[in-house]
Every structure is written in C-alpha cells, then in structure tokens.
Amino acid sequence: MMNCSLDFVFLQQTNNNERMMKRKMMLSMLLLLAVTTIQAQTAKEFTLDLTPDGKAQMVCFLPQTPSGKAVVGVPGGGYSMLSNTHEGTLAAGWMNGQGIAYFVVNYRLPDGDRTKPISDVEQAIRTVRDSAATWGINPHDVGIMGFSAGGHLSSVISTHSPFDVRPDFTILFYPVISMDERVSHKWSCRNFLGEEGQKDPKLVREFSTDKAVRRHLTPPACIIMANDDRLVPPVTNGVQYYSAMRKAGNECAMYIYPTGDHGFGFGHWFKFHDQMLADLGSWLNARQTPKADAVRVACIGNSITDGSGIDMAPAYGYPAELQKILGNQYWVKNFGVSARTMLNKGDHPYMNEMAWRDAQAFKPDVVVIKLGTNDSKPENWRYADEFRHDLEQMILTLRPDLAQTAKKKSKKAKRHQEASPAKPQIFLCTPIPAFKSSWNIRDSVIVGDIIPIQREVAQQYGLQVIDLHTLFANERDLVQGDGIHPNGKGAHRMAEIIASAIQSPTK
Numbered sequence: 001m002m003n004c005s006l007d008f009v010f011l012q013q014t015n016n017n018e019r020m021m022k023r024k025m026m027l028s029m030l031l032l033l034a035v036t037t038i039q040a041q042t043a044k045e046f047t048l049d050l051t052p053d054g055k056a057q058m059v060c061f062l063p064q065t066p067s068g069k070a071v072v073g074v075p076g077g078g079y080s081m082l083s084n085t086h087e088g089t090l091a092a093g094w095m096n097g098q099g100i101a102y103f104v105v106n107y108r109l110p111d112g113d114r115t116k117p118i119s120d121v122e123q124a125i126r127t128v129r130d131s132a133a134t135w136g137i138n139p140h141d142v143g144i145m146g147f148s149a150g151g152h153l154s155s156v157i158s159t160h161s162p163f164d165v166r167p168d169f170t171i172l173f174y175p176v177i178s179m180d181e182r183v184s185h186k187w188s189c190r191n192f193l194g195e196e197g198q199k200d201p202k203l204v205r206e207f208s209t210d211k212a213v214r215r216h217l218t219p220p221a222c223i224i225m226a227n228d229d230r231l232v233p234p235v236t237n238g239v240q241y242y243s244a245m246r247k248a249g250n251e252c253a254m255y256i257y258p259t260g261d262h263g264f265g266f267g268h269w270f271k272f273h274d275q276m277l278a279d280l281g282s283w284l285n286a287r288q289t290p291k292a293d294a295v296r297v298a299c300i301g302n303s304i305t306d307g308s309g310i311d312m313a314p315a316y317g318y319p320a321e322l323q324k325i326l327g328n329q330y331w332v333k334n335f336g337v338s339a340r341t342m343l344n345k346g347d348h349p350y351m352n353e354m355a356w357r358d359a360q361a362f363k364p365d366v367v368v369i370k371l372g373t374n375d376s377k378p379e380n381w382r383y384a385d386e387f388r389h390d391l392e393q394m395i396l397t398l399r400p401d402l403a404q405t406a407k408k409k410s411k412k413a414k415r416h417q418e419a420s421p422a423k424p425q426i427f428l429c430t431p432i433p434a435f436k437s438s439w440n441i442r443d444s445v446i447v448g449d450i451i452p453i454q455r456e457v458a459q460q461y462g463l464q465v466i467d468l469h470t471l472f473a474n475e476r477d478l479v480q481g482d483g484i485h486p487n488g489k490g491a492h493r494m495a496e497i498i499a500s501a502i503q504s505p506t507k
Contacts, residue, residue: 041096048127050105056120058127059104061092066136067099068292069143069284072124072167076148076263079110079117079191086265087147087173094266094277098284101137103128107153114192114207121157122165129164132292140290140331143169143219147265148232149188151175152209155241158219159212163361169287170221171280174262175241176232178208183236213244215306216314216334217358220251222283224276226260249312255279290331297322297332297502298359298424300350300394301370304432304494305336309485316488321495326502335359342371344390346380351394360397367398368498370429370468372454373484376445388453395461398424402461427501428458428465432472432494436483466501468494 043064050056073091075084082088088104095102107120125142132139144167146154151172158170178184179193190198197203205211212218223242225234232238234256245252257272264270299305299319307313307320314320319334326332335358340350350356350371359367375381396403401423430451434443451469458465472478478490486494 041093043096045092050120050123050127051108056108056116056123057106058124059089059106060135061089061096061102061104062135063096063099063101065099066101068136068138069099069141069289070101070103070128070132070135070137071095071143071145071171072121072128073102073104074107074121074144074146074150074154075104076146076150076173078185078187079149080187081109082106083147083263083265086267087150087263091145091266098281100284101128101135110192110194112194114194117153118156118161121153122161125157125165125167138289138292140292140294141168143167143171145171145173146175147173148263149176149185149192151238152177152179152188152192155209156207158221159209159214160207163358167219168289169219169284172221172223172238172241173265174225174229174232174234175223175238177210177237177241179204180208183233185232188232210240210244213241213248213250214354215248215250216336217355218245218248218250220287221245221253222280223252223254224257224280225255226257226262226264228259229262231262249307249314251314253283288328291328294329294331295366296362296364297326297330297366297368298362298364299332299334299336299368299370300356300359301336301368301429302340302350302374303336303338304373304485305334305370306338307334307336307491308338309480309482310488310491316491318486318491318494318498321492322499325495325499330502333359333362333364335362336370339374340371341374341380342390342394343375343380343383343387344393345383345386346375347377348374351390364398364424366502367424367426368429368466368502369394369426370431372446372450373431373434373441374439376431376434376442376450377440378442379440381442381445381449384449387450388457391453391457392461395426395457395463398426399461426461426463427498428454428463429498430454430465430467430469432468432479432486432490434484435476435479438482438484441484464501466498468497471497 042061044062046060048058050058073088075082075087077083084104084106092102105121105124108116110116128142129139144154144157152175154170155175158167176185176188179189181189193203223238225238242252242254260270307317310316319332323332335355337353337355339348341348344351431446434441455465478486478493480487
C-alpha cells in the first residue's frame with residue numbers, strides 16, 4: 001500500500017510538473033507572439049527619461065501608420081510595484097495596429113509622496129503633446145489608460161490635473177477609485193495616501209475620484225471590469241466612477257464581463273480578450289476628435305450655458321448644439337457652471353472656478369460670455385457698483401491688449417494682463433428673459449441695469465453684443481417651467497443665434 005501511495009504521489013508530482021512546464025511554454029509562446037506582433041505594427045520603439053535622475057521613464061511605441069491618436073499607459077501594482085508587461089507593453093501591438101501611438105509610463109512609486117507618480121504621468125502627457133508634430137499625433141487626441149492602482153492614478157490625472165496635462169479621454173481597467181480602504185483595495189489606499197492620510201477624511205474624499213468628477217471638464221471615460229473581481233470591488237469603485245460621470249452627463253461607457261477576476265490586462269489568457277478589444281476599439285473609433293487646427297470656441301456662463309434641466313446637457317445643451325451647427329472646423333467646449341455670477345462678491349463668483357482657469361488654458365480663438373442672470377438677485381446686486389469692473393476684469397484677462405484702447409483700466413485687470421497671450425474674439429451675450437422670478441432672479445434688473453452695462457462695456461472695447469434677451473422675448477415656449485432655463489428647443493435656438501454671430505460677425 002505504501003509503495004502504491006508513493007507511486008501515486010510521484011505520478012501526481014510528475015503531472016503537476018508537466019502542467020507547469022506546459023503553462024510556461026504557453027506563456028512564452030504568447031509573449032513571443034506579442035513581441036512579433038509589436039514588431040510588425042511598430043515603426044519605432046525607444047525610451048525617454050521623465051525625471052533628470054532617470055527614475056521615471058516612458059517607453060514609446062510609434063505606429064507605422066499613425067491615426068493621430070495617442071494613449072499614455074499607466075500600469076497597476078498597488079502603488080508598491082509596476083505590472084508593466086500585461087498592463088503595459090503587451091498592449092503596444094494592438095494599439096499600434098490601430099494607428100495609435102502608445103506610451104508606457106514607468107512611474108516612481110509614492111513611498112510616502114503621492115506627488116511623485118502624479119508628476120511623472122503629467123510629465124508624460126506633456127511630453128507627448130509637446131512632441132505631437134514630430135510623432136504624428138493630434139495634441140487634442142491624447143488619452144490615458146490605467147490598470148488597477150494605475151487606473152486610480154489615471155483617474156486622478158483626469159479629475160485633478162491642470163488642463164494642459166489633462167487627457168482628452170480616459171480608459172480604466174478594473175480601477176481603484178475609492179481611497180476608503182473599507183470598500184477598496186487596502187494597500188493601494190495606504191501606499192498612495194500613507195497610513196496617516198487614511199485617517200484624514202478630507203484627504204480620503206479628495207482622492208476618491210468619483211467625488212472629483214466635474215461636468216463638462218472631466219474627459220470621456222471607458223471602464224472595463226470583470227464581475228467576479230475579488231481584489232478591487234467593482235460596485236464601490238469602477239461603477240461609482242461611471243455613476244458620477246453619468247450623473248454629470250459626461251460621456252462614459254462601462255463594460256463588465258462575466259468572469260476574469262482582477263489583473264487580466266491585455267493578456268491573451270483572458271477569456272473575453274477578443275470581445276474586450278472589439279468593445280474598446282469601437283469606443284475609441286466612435287469618439288469625435290477635434291481637428292488639430294480647429295477654431296476653438298469657449299462657452300463661458302452660468303446654468304444656462306451649463307445646460308441645467310436638460311438631461312445629458314454635455315451632449316444636448318447649447319454648446320453641444322453649437323458644435324453640431326458649426327461642424328468639425330470648430331472645437332466648441334462648454335465651460336458653464338450653474339449658479340455662477342460675474343460679480344466677484346456674488347454668492348458664487350465664476351472667476352473662482354476651475355472652469356474659468358480651464359477656459360483660459362484652452363487658448364480659445366472665440367469666447368462667448370453669457371453671465372449676468374444670477375447677478376440680478378438682490379443678495380448679489382447689492383454689489384452693483386462692481387459689475388462693470390468685474391466684467392472688464394474678465395475681458396482684459398482674456399484680451400490684455402484691449403487695455404490699451406480702453407477709456408479706463410481697472411487695477412485688477414492690469415494684474416491679469418499676462419494671463420492670456422492670445423487675442424480671441426469675444427462676444428457678450430445678454431441674459432435671456434427671466435419669465436419668472438425663480439431663485440430671486442429679477443428681469444427688471446437685467447433689463448434696466450445689467451444689459452446697459454454690457455452694451456457700454458462692449459462699445460468701449462469694440463466687442464459684439466448678442467442680444468438674446470430681445471430674441472427670446474416672445475419665445476416663452478423655448479424656456480422650461482422655471483421661466484429661467486432654456487429647454488431643448490431653446491438650447492438649439494441659442495446655438496443658431498450664436499453660430500450666426502460667430503460665422504458672420506458684425507465689424
């Protein structure tokens with residue numbers, strides 16, 4: 001019996017060893033196939049240092065036939081290591097085969113300083129955009145793709161980073177999103193925030209990126225996960241990011257496959273690998289990409305620009321309708337924020353917002369300003385004497401050159417003269433009528449005080465006024481029940497009026 005048992009054990013070990021050998025051979029063959037595929041599709045491969053000491057690097061794969069699109073890859077590893085093969089270089093062949101330039105960031109681990117990985121990835125995006133002309137890339141079509149903890153880092157860049165290094169689209173594979181270790185991956189949370197950071201509720205919330213999604217400002221996202229992920233719970237992470245994006249009305253897709261657990265990346269062993277690539281490819285191909293030389297139009301305003309009351313306003317608000325009318329020769333971006341005022345002493349000043357900083361960093365060729373409705377509230381209009389000054393500050397921040405022709409210059413405007421070297425054409429829109437006094441908004445103040453100031457300032461600086469108030473005066477059916485915000489038809493009508501002004505401006 002003992003000999004039989006020993007023979008059985010020996011046979012079992014032999015079979016196990018054979019299985020392991022076969023697995024290793026299979027993995028080697030798959031890796032060899034991946035390398036061969038990369039070589040077939042890649043025109044050039046090289047590595048760049050992202051930091052002077054070379055501790056952060058970027059591996060670059062340029063395609064033989066560039067489409068103009070680029071993706072910056074951010075491997076996972078729980079912020080304690082980098083899984084930069086199946087969550088990094090293994091994607092190069094497929095990416096280059098689609099004409100996509102691909103860049104894998106070997107970022108520094110936090111080691112108590114989360115700014116290290118953040119700054120490395122920001123530098124990677126900056127480098128790609130700075131080298132766009134040389135590498136055959138459209139600088140307005142640079143995305144980010146992160147896996148697991150790298151997905152968290154990618155979502156941080158997508159929600160927190162300045163406009164010039166924020167990606168144009170985001171791909172998140174089974175991402176860590178929450179920094180609350182009770183519902184997320186504990187070690188990713190601790191390694192990114194530090195153990196002390198985990199005790200700071202403000203810090204946990206700040207870097208739980210579903211809480212940082214901003215309407216219009218957070219780039220479109222594609223989220224890829226497996227239902228049976230046991231390491232990073234999908235419901236409290238990736239699904240939460242999708243929910244925040246959908247609530248904001250931002251473009252977002254989510255693909256959840258039945259099985260696959262965690263960490264499948266671009267591995268061919270993933271059961272749904274081919275379907276995943278087809279889904280990702282379809283999503284990338286469906287994106288509307290601005291032309292590199294498109295005329296940039298920045299729409300600045302309050303909830304009327306933001307699209308309050310219009311479901312999926314980023315797709316159906318007036319700036320989105322304006323994009324459809326103007327066509328692909330233009331690039332229209334919505335920088336509207338609900339409840340905001342022109343007045344810097346108002347209850348919610350527009351010039352305190354990220355949207356205002358983004359609008360300047362966008363370097364627009366055309367700016368459409370539609371503010372003033374919320375300024376008419378009694379609690380805001382008590383600062384009426386400063387409305388002209390604040391309007392001039394906005395104009396001179398966008399066009400410091402106009403200060404030379406102005407009849408009077410504000411001290412604050414002088415301080416901002418270096419903010420924008422561009423000379424965009426600026427249109428001042430009058431508020432549409434307030435058919436009701438909802439939220440204390442007063443049409444009498446709009447007509448008697450705000451619009452006259454807008455006209456005087458426009459004349460002083462040689463700007464064109466788009467008189468939406470007059471054009472909407474008899475169009476109550478274009479406004480929602482609150483009497484303030486345009487409905488879908490009203491948003492389209494606004495877009496028609498503004499498009500006409502942009503295409504045939506009054507000299």
